[in-house]
Amino acid sequence: MDDMQKTVIGILTRKAGLPPGPVTPEATLTEAGVDSMAVAVLAMVIEDEHGLVITEADLSANSTVADLAALIERHLAAKA
Numbered sequence: 001m002d003d004m005q006k007t008v009i010g011i012l013t014r015k016a017g018l019p020p021g022p023v024t025p026e027a028t029l030t031e032a033g034v035d036s037m038a039v040a041v042l043a044m045v046i047e048d049e050h051g052l053v054i055t056e057a058d059l060s061a062n063s064t065v066a067d068l069a070a071l072i073e074r075h076l077a078a079k080a
Contacts, residue, residue, distance in 0.1 A: 025066035
């Protein structure tokens, strides 16, 4: 598990209130319990902590937690 995956899982479990068990890199967003509120929290935290604006629609379009992390990493790399 890479650092961004750990960051995304941490945000989803600590700030969005999801139970940690099902939130794994391989889990689909549905399996992890990621709902629209969790996506909104993730978008806000990523903007606050990294200065990235990623829409909730873009975040929701990913199929797994690892895909979410990869999307954020791509945005960070493009910003650099």
